[in-house]
Amino acid sequence: MKITVDFPLCESHGDCxxxxxxxxxxxxxxxxxRVLDENPGEEHRAAVEHAARMCPLAAIRIED
Structure with missing residues (x-):
């Protein structure tokens, strides 16, 4: 899994x-x-998916 953040869109709400x-x-x-780990292990998938859903501006993308 690879995480990307659209930083121009991000308003740093901190939900992630x-x-x-x-x-x-x-x-x-x-x-x-800041993305501490752009390629976290599968053990973090549920938390990362939750973070992406919680982002009020949908600035987080997850690629498999």
Whole structure:
């Protein structure tokens, strides 16, 4: 699985960080979403899919 974020679309709401903190984080200085692991293992799939659904702007994409 590969994760991409449409950063121009992202408004850093942080829902992805709450849903999948092993994969997403917010920068401390700029509150920009960071992808900690662009290719997380299958054990994170449910959390990443939840994060993608929770994103209010649908800025997260998951590719298999």
């Amino acid at each position: 960080v709450v849903a999948a903190p092993q994969v997403f984080d917010l920068g401390e200085e700029d509150d920009v979403v």
